[in-house]
Amino acid sequence: MKKYSDDEDRPSPEALLKLAQAEEAEAERGKLKIFLGYAAGVGKTYAMLAVAQQRHREGRGVVAAYVESHGRAETDALLAGLEVMPKAMIDYQGVQLAELDLDAVLARKPEIALVDELAHSNAPGCRHEKRWQDVVELLTAGIDVYTTVNVQHFESANDLVAQITGVVVRETVPDTILDLAAEIRLVDIPPDELLERLADGKVYMPAQAGQALEKFFQPGNLIALRELSMRRAAARVDGQMRAYMDTRSISGPWPVAERLLVCISGSPFSEKLLRTTRRLAEEMKASWHAVYIETPDNTGHVQENRERIWHDLRLAESMGAQVATVTATSVPKATIDYAVRHHVTKIVVGKPAKSRWRELLRPPIVDQIIRLSGPIDVYVVSMAPGERRRTMPARLKKPVPWPAHLSALAMVSGATLICELVRMLLSPPNMVMIYLLAVVLAAVRLGRSAAILAACLGVLAFDFFFVPPLLTFAVADTEYLVTFASFLVVAVVISTLVATGRERADILRAREVQTASLYYLSRDLAVAADTVAIMKAVIRNIKESVNADLAVFLSEGEQLEVMAADDGVHLDVKEQAVADWAFRNRQAAGRGTATLSSAEFLYLPMQTSVNTLGVLAIKLENEEDFSSRQHRLLLDAFASQTAMALERVRFSRQAEQAQILQARENLERALLNSISHDLRTPLATISAILSSFRGEAELLMGDAARRELLATASGEAERLNRFVGNLLDMTRLEAGAMxxxxxxxxxxxxxxxxxxxxxxxxxxxxxxxxxxxxxxxxxxxxxxxxxxxxxxxxxxxxxxxxxxxxxxxxxxxxxxxxxxxxxxxxxxxxxxxxxxxxxxxxxxxxxxxxxxxxxxxxxxxxxxxxxxxxxxxxxxxxxxxxxxxxxxxxxxxxxxxxxxxxxxx
Amino acid sequence: MSPEWNKDNPPRILVVDDERAIQRFLETVLAGSGFSVQVAENGRLGLAAVVAARPDLILLDLGLPDMDGVEVIRRLREWSATPVIVLSVREREDDKVGALDAGADDYLTKPFGIPELLARIRAALRRALPQPDEPVLTIGDLQIDLGRRLVSVRGGDIQLTPTEYDLLRLLAGHAGKVMTHRQILKQIWGSGHLEQPHVLRVNISNLRHKIEDDPSRPYYILTEAGVGYRFRAA
Missing domain, CATH: 3.30.565.10 (Histidine kinase-like ATPase, C-terminal domain)
Structure with a gap:
């Protein structure tokens, strides 16, 4: 019996709650309307302006925040009557670039802002790298946005489009933006008409694009793109329909929930794998997961690979996947485990690119997964050789370690020298062992490349000096060729093993250091009783684990204030603005991120599930560390730990205050009770006695009784007086007025x-x-x-x-x-x-x-x-x-x- | 102006107080005790009444609506020696010292008992009378022979230093009246020694050891904590 308890496709209280919350959030958020086209010239901007005019006539505040008419008269005509905001002019290497003036729009806060070209990349110096980020900020500020975009700019369609048209589109928009849109308007004209317009010169083309675009505007391409855009729009309508049915409990033919899982390995191929999975998921209306499985004997541990894996996971996230990193000993087993645990129905894996003979050594992971998968379908996606084009952007080339190579040379020379000394005692095949020793030493000390160099040099030296004919590279006895070959193989295997061991140990050590630093931080934070102690603990611990200058901002009401900073750290207005942005948008900003990356510091918001308590500003001394995933993960962990500690202190302070207040209240109540009792009791006696002297009672009273009553009354009066005196003294004492x-x-x-x-x-x-x-x-x-x-x-x-x-x-x-x-x-x-x-x-x-x-x-x-x-x-x-x-x-x-x-x- | 008081010519008392309840109560009680009573409800009227009616004694509240009671005493003392007894709710030593130093003869804190008030009034009136040239003061077992500067307790003579004798005579001469530290220091040691209360303290202590039965529970010389000393009225 299959469990449906966490099945998102059926209405559940959680789903309804989610809807309520989503609707609530939507109410504050601006609405996004996307005018989706399949190519330049289909009339997206025109359609957007037409709708904008309509809204303008309805009396709504429409502002053209950024509209590019490219000088087309019909488009310009539609701008008439609308408020057009001036563009921000950014000076970039002597060229004036017109950009959306985000701050001006935020300040103007119109009801609806028109922002053309969603996929545009901003000029360096703008707050965000991409215009879609500007749009998200506008939406967050509660401004409705109308925008235009072509289908090929969407992340998941990207490589498909490249496949169809042969043109690589560099400006991409994450698919999540599409999900964010409240409405998608498909702007469509038949391809023939578009080509006609192109021929008439009605389509704007950047002068430099020329050839590439001509190649792009082929009828076949256009038809394919048109289909793609229509499918996207249709999928979107379908999704909305399903969501509507889901939440309004309209019973329908609920399908078994499809869930996709894609495994990535850090190969350049992963990116395509992700896009394919996203498309599949889209078509199946399925949610999808992207998982990287880390194994101890995974050569993917090398730094470069880790960077790529991080990049891929982020990409997957931007395409709407749920991402995870799993540590396990066996990739296939962990994959299946994860799949079963998350009710995955289909697994997507890449076809191995390894050669056949390596397959014989170790059965490919794909085969193992297929064998273990049981009821789960496995999709194997192929990779054509030409598709390796998109590798990681601008990776740093490792410098050749010349000192290590020189040392390897020295070791081989040393081995040669020793062999020379003992040549009378040893036969040449045994001398090979001495060279092998040198290779092992090189592997242990200098790493893999130096060891392989030592192996090659060793073979050459051995051949040259000790294999007859001596002092030539010629070999008389062909048996030596076998010796050479086995020496090389053994040397390579040993050096690989040793080097892998070393790398693994290095990684373990690095991870150990990270774990330890996190542990130390959490230990220090646990005993920090107030904000000041927390600040001290954070700064000390971060400085101990990374080389960095630090500043910590805490929120004081709506304002951010620098609470602690290293000596010599000065944050100017611009830097503070970045911190402010990170705080308000609850996102990392500054150096090493996609937002305001020209800042000097990296700004990480310190947030808990409910609150953003401040911002951590970090300037790493080593420039490369800014883009290092390891550093970022560690710093993120630091930020969230700090946030939790701050929140704990805040809560305990609140609790303490509440307690004090309660105690004070109790005391005040006791005081009032006591005072009213002590004042009223003698007063009651006195007034009772006095009243007894008026009227009939007095006549019946004997002298003795009268005296008795009077004595009581004056005793009570005295008591009252004493009490008032005490009360005054007490008040003076407490007010410090004594x-x-x-x-x-x-x-x-x-x-x-x-x-x-x-x-x-x-x-x-x-x-x-x-x-x-x-x-x-x-x-x-x-x-x-x-x-x-x-x-x-x-x-x-x-x-x-x-x-x-x-x-x-x-x-x-x-x-x-x-x-x-x-x-x-x-x-x-x-x-x-x-x-x-x-x-x-x-x-x-x-x-x-x-x-x-x-x-x-x-x-x-x-x-x-x-x-x-x-x-x-x-x-x-x-x-x-x-x-x-x-x-x-x-x-x-x-x-x-x-x-x-x-x-x- | 030292009339023989009798039924037809009773001592006149001026009550300066703005509280109607206190006015009525004092009027009733004092009239019942054989005094002639006049009431003024603020400082200005009080001073005018002193000029017009020439009272023999003034009962003065310190918290008056138009001016502070201490100010009334100060103005009064510029031209009149009429005895003033302060009746006030202010119980702090500073207030008492202030009023007494300004020239008040006695100080009673509200609430007070009528017997106490009548005793204080009588003592004040008596002090105001010209002292008959009586050579010997007798208070309980204590005798002070002013002519021969001799002091005896229960018949036994006591040796006093000249300062102790002056002190005793000063206090006994104002029996029943609170004398502030300042007033005593000024009269015995002169105005140059107002800030040396320990001199006074030492002399009082010595005097007590000589005349009191139990110096820790003095009978004759009573301490008004923080204010001064009062000699027990005969």
Whole structure:
């Protein structure tokens, strides 16, 4: 039973959601309308302008952003009445080139922009390399775009067209643009008519094109191209129809989903393979995958090949494929595994170009795939020899390693010398072994080419010096030819093996280094607690793994700001604009990319799935590294890791703030509850008592009752007053408005003051005061500190049994003044000991005469304002001990200052 | 201007306060206690009333709508020695010192008890009376013989330094009134020593050891924390 769960061809909730999202995104995005033709002169521009005029008459804001009429009067006439934007003039090597002024259009923000010639390549110095990139940016900005293009410019049609017409079209547009289009208008005239127009000179032709174009405008070519364009347009309509049926749940004959898989190997042939697969996929309405399978013994590991593979994968992506790189030991097996896992129904592979005898050594991958494929169809695509034309653009030629070759020569000379020394002891065939040794050494030390050179030189030297007739290249005994041949074969095999091993080790080492650097970065990022630490970690790690100058931009709201940069890195306005572009478009830009490539730095956006958090600016010291895939992959990984770390920090900061806010809210609620309770309770008693004196109740009251009530009311009033006083003190303390009036105080006086203030509350309670004589002097705010003692005493009075004595002990040494207050109450539960100094913390007591919950916290506030400490502990024999420690240094200083003043006075 | 107060000629008190509730309450209570009461609801009217009505004592609120109470005291003291008791919600030492230094005789924080207020009023009125040439001051067990500069506690003579004696006489002479540090320093040591509170502190401490039973819980010389000292009223 086949599983359809991830089958995209059937409507599913995901599909509907996708539609909703797509429609939403579409609403913000501009709509693209493509006027598709099959050759110059079919009237694309004319058709576009005709539609534009129609829209203009409907009152919509149409602007001709870039229209090339090539001086045709009918076309010019259609421009009348439309706003034509001036073109940007770019100076390129003394020639003025007219280009689309992208920034002007973005600033003008028309409803509809007309942009001719989608496939045009921009002049160097423009923001993008290609005009289609400009168009994408316009669409992103919410501007509708009408544009024109010929079918042969589409990436996937490219080589087909070349095959048909023999003309290679260099200006290509990715097929995804076609998918992006909301509407495709096919502009079609019969080829005969087109040829007629051509003959009448109605078709514009660049002067230099001449011959090539003539070759192009052959009836056969035109018919083929026309068919191609019609098919593209039809396929598009068909696709829309299917999408419509799909999402609106119109039941139809759902076919089994076709999925194509193409394997690429990094050969020049891969490109054709990709285009073919894209066409096949198009025709079958199938999705397609492009996979590169990396194996440990793959000679494709060499740098050059890797570059090509990367290029191919990017190409595949631009043609709408899902791409993947798989690491495995066996290519055929991995291919089939991948195919089965992704429900692929057809595999496309290239026909091997290897010669028959190599096939005998190792069965071709194609055969193995076919053998393993089971129910999956395998398409084998051929490659004609002439189709190798499009290889990688401008690859760097490796310089000949002259030092290595010279070393190889020296080794062979050395071997010859040794053979010369031992020629009496060894027969010539054994001397071959010494040469072989030299070859192996060369392979290990100098690499493959030097080893092969050494092998050839070795044969020559051996022949010349040791094979009779000596000192000639002639060979007397033909047996030696066999020796030469086997020597060469053995030498080549050994050097290949050794060199491959070396290359593999190098690659593994390079990969190891990359893995390690990523690991180090992620480790450093994991412990980075804030943005600054992240910046440091990123810069340090990137610098350790590549030679580069760096700058990091972070978004501050809508703006990008340089958060960290290397010394000497200066980013001018232009560079910052590139960074800005990369940030806004969430795409890499600058050096080494297709966008704004004239910049000095490469700009990688740091993005997570939801956010773009900033931009990483990198200037690699080695120019070639900019186009290296390995570097790019590593840097991309760095950028995304950094983005994730930044987001993590951002989230945790938000969570922290939310928590603080919550805590503050809780505290405020507790405070308000407590305040309203403490204010209302005494007020309630007072007003109840007062009201009882009005009306009948008073008449019934005896004198004793009246006195009792009055005493209660005044007690409550006093309590209210104390609470308000405490509240004010607390507020002052918290607002930092409590300025200490520090003066030298006699501690004996301080204690006396507190006791006097509490005189009537103390009643007959005994207070023992332990005071050293002479009593210590301390610099403190007498008023506030008296308040502290009063609060503490008051607290002890409340919480200890009536008539039990209280004790105040004062001690002092050079640095500290200690004030202890001891009572004989029940003490405090251990877990409450610290909390009793918290605001509004109250220990319930049986009589219900609880305090305000502010007294002790005020004590703590005042003591701490004096840089002192306050602590509560239970006494061993029962009761509570509160200790205040105040530093005395201030006193000494103040005291000295006073003395100084006295002496002056 | 030192009339013998009696029922027909009661001491006149001017209340300067803008709070209607306080005005009414003080009027009732003071009239009930045998004083004649007049009310002014701001500083300007208060000063005018002093000129017109010649009160024997002024009860002054500091938070007046037109000017600060301290300013009222200052202007008043330019030409009048009428006793002033400040009634205010301001409880900070700085406010008290400010008012007392400006010339107020006493300071009571709102809310206050009526017995306390009446005692303060009586003490102030008494101080305002010309002192009879009494050679010996007796406060509780303490006797100060002004003529012979002798001090005794419960019959036993005490040796005081000249400064201590001056200090004691100053405080006892203003019994019941808060004297700020500045005021004491100025009167005993002169204006040059206003910034040397430790001299005063040391002398007070010594004096207490000589006259008090328990210097840590003084009976005669009370400390007004952060403000000054007050000698217990007889």
């Amino acid at each position: 300025s200490l009036k520090i003066e030298d105080c006699d501690i004996q006086d301080l204690v006396g003051c507190a006791l006097t203030a509490l005189e009537h509350r103390l009643g007959g309670r005994k207070v023992q005061v332990g005071m050293p004589q002479p009593s210590p002097i301390a610099a403190l705010d007498m008023g506030l500190m008296t308040q502290v003692l009063v609060n503490l005493l008051d607290n002890s009075l409340k919480y200890s049994p009536a008539n039990s004595p209280l004790t105040i002990n004062v001690q002092s040494d050079e640095n500290w003044l200690r004030l202890e207050l001891l009572d004989q109450g029940p003490g405090v539960a251990p877990h409450d000991l610290k909390r009793i100094f918290d605001k509004f913390y109250r220990i319930p007591i049986p009589e219900g005469a609880g305090g305000t919950g502010l007294g002790l916290s005020i004590c703590k506030g005042v003591v701490e304002a004096h840089h002192g400490r306050i602590r509560a502990e239970n006494r061993p024999g029962g009761g509570l001990k509160i200790t205040i420690k105040l530093p005395l240094q201030q006193t000494a200083k103040e005291g000295k200052a006073h003395v100084a003043r006295v002496e002056q006075g």
